[in-house]
Amino acid sequence: MKPRVAVIQFPGVNCEYETQRALAASGLEAKIFRWNLDVSRLSGFDAFVLPGGFSYQDRVRAGAIAAKDAIVGEIATFAHKGKPILGICNGAQVLVEAGLVPGVSRGRVEMALGPNRTDGRSGYLCTWTYVRVIEPMRTAFTCAMTPEEIVPLPIAHAEGRFLTSSREILQVLEDEHLARLLYCEPGGEVSGQFPWNPNGSILSAAAISNREGNVMAMMPHPERASWLSQIPDWIRGEWGRAKRDARGSIEEMEGAGPGKKIFDSLMKYLA
Amino acid sequence: MSLSDNANTDPRSVEKDEMKVTAICIRSAGSDLVAYSALDTLVRKMSFQDSLVSLWREDVWLLGFATGAQDATETTEMLVERTGVFVNPNRHRHEVIRSEEKLPHGTQRGRGELGIVVWSYEDPEIRPVMVAVRERLGVESLRKARRLTLWWPGFSENLTDPDDRRDVASSMVATLSRAKGLLANPHFQGSFLLEKTCSPAELLGSVTEAEGKVAVK
Numbered sequence: 148m149k150p151r152v153a154v155i156q157f158p159g160v161n162c163e164y165e166t167q168r169a170l171a172a173s174g175l176e177a178k179i180f181r182w183n184l185d186v187s188r189l190s191g192f193d194a195f196v197l198p199g200g201f202s203y204q205d206r207v208r209a210g211a212i213a214a215k216d217a218i219v220g221e222i223a224t225f226a227h228k229g230k231p232i233l234g235i236c237n238g239a240q241v242l243v244e245a246g247l248v249p250g251v252s253r254g255r256v257e258m259a260l261g262p263n264r265t266d267g268r269s270g271y272l273c274t275w276t277y278v279r280v281i282e283p284m285r286t287a288f289t290c291a292m293t294p295e296e297i298v299p300l301p302i303a304h305a306e307g308r309f310l311t312s313s314r315e316i317l318q319v320l321e322d323e324h325l326a327r328l329l330y331c332e333p334g335g336e337v338s339g340q341f342p343w344n345p346n347g348s349i350l351s352a353a354a355i356s357n358r359e360g361n362v363m364a365m366m367p368h369p370e371r372a373s374w375l376s377q378i379p380d381w382i383r384g385e386w387g388r389a390k391r392d393a394r395g396s397i398e399e400m401e402g403a404g405p406g407k408k409i410f411d412s413l414m415k416y417l418a
Numbered sequence: 419m420s421l422s423d424n425a426n427t428d429p430r431s432v433e434k435d436e437m438k439v440t441a442i443c444i445r446s447a448g449s450d451l452v453a454y455s456a457l458d459t460l461v462r463k464m465s466f467q468d469s470l471v472s473l474w475r476e477d478v479w480l481l482g483f484a485t486g487a488q489d490a491t492e493t494t495e496m497l498v499e500r501t502g503v504f505v506n507p508n509r510h511r512h513e514v515i516r517s518e519e520k521l522p523h524g525t526q527r528g529r530g531e532l533g534i535v536v537w538s539y540e541d542p543e544i545r546p547v548m549v550a551v552r553e554r555l556g557v558e559s560l561r562k563a564r565r566l567t568l569w570w571p572g573f574s575e576n577l578t579d580p581d582d583r584r585d586v587a588s589s590m591v592a593t594l595s596r597a598k599g600l601l602a603n604p605h606f607q608g609s610f611l612l613e614k615t616c617s618p619a620e621l622l623g624s625v626t627e628a629e630g631k632v633a634v635k
Contacts (some may be wrong), residue, residue, distance in 0.1 A: 173487070203455055204451070204455075206451065206452045206456070207455065207456050207600060207601065208456040208602075208603060208607075211593065211600060211603070212455055212456075212459050212600075214596055215459050215463040215464060215596060215600065216463060217463070219596065220596060223596070228630075244593065244603065245596050246595050246596060254595045254596065254597075255594060255595055256593050256594055256595055256596075256599075257604065257605075258604045258605055259603040259605035259607075261538070261540070261603075261606035262538065262540065262541075262542045262606075263542070264540050264542060267545070269542030269545065270542055271511050305542075310605055310606055312604060312605045312606075313605075346597075371623060
């Protein structure tokens, strides 16, 4: 039987169907689960994905209102029991606002995804980034990847800058390598500079997980890079080459893209 | 990164520069869905059902002008009425607070004796506003700009003790966990309770003082 994944549909999210499709392509049975359904039905799922979009229209603060929904409380319970929880973009903002990431002190909101700000640049940014995978075997969402692998992924956000006012939390993030995906140059060198780090995140973090590795908040959209046809021709490295080589072949264009590895990892973890 | 990285907006220089500070208070012309959603969240999803009955919100721009420049209030009114930088007349209602006046001023609905001030330490709106006003509109006397959100909670009738009201207001603000706080994430936003009237310059000074105690990484 396929592992079952609930894609949580808050009012205002807009990536739930493509996330469902990407999960299904990795062999998972993905269901859209509305935020106001009976939460007792969540127990039948093996993992949860909070997709991207604008839950509650980003009112008050991105992710702030969804984080207070009862369904997130239920998901937090599953997180503490070890079930995998992935937040993508707005989903990442919800996980951070709910205190699930990094989750050093259980339940405490220990960081924020603040407005983009780097080298004097700010505001919404939609572009492709390169991320480097750190210690992939330590999370449910990177375990099918190889150490130091470089993956191109798209971002589209205005509030994607991981930051914290706590020196202790920053130290934990650094010491325990909880930043699992790092923005980097195409060659793999981690960079804090724009455009490689597009939002000014601390530690150049594109994704941060909890210590156990079963909850991860990531700002890039893997579901928008799950097929080769979604990759721009100009992307540097092996993925750009693969895309260019696939020109003229529908079958090859429908091959796996770099983002699929996130969902393949979840499949591997659950299988 | 330090707070002073906000170019042209370092509030620590307010006092020594002795600027004239005006304020623009801006409200939604129609229903304020942000305030409604915040109230709904606090009452239905959190623990404020017995203490909170209403919540109003206004954005406040604090504008600091060089003292030797043209009248600050006139300039502020010109910026509001002749440009679309701060106010969209189709969406907003506004009032300009002169440098010698006090906030809260007037009888805007919802304003009470206790307000909640929230602002972002590194507000991405400020730089483009400064560029637009100083460089495109030629108002070089504008020295500082700061944007705040001012929330006005309305308390239930049985919550009469000022200390209790203060406790309720405080617990609505800093988001410390799923159950505690909503209006500000203390990792990138500052907040304090506004318990007495103050001039725009005093409000800016309070923001300055609060910022001096934190460092954003």
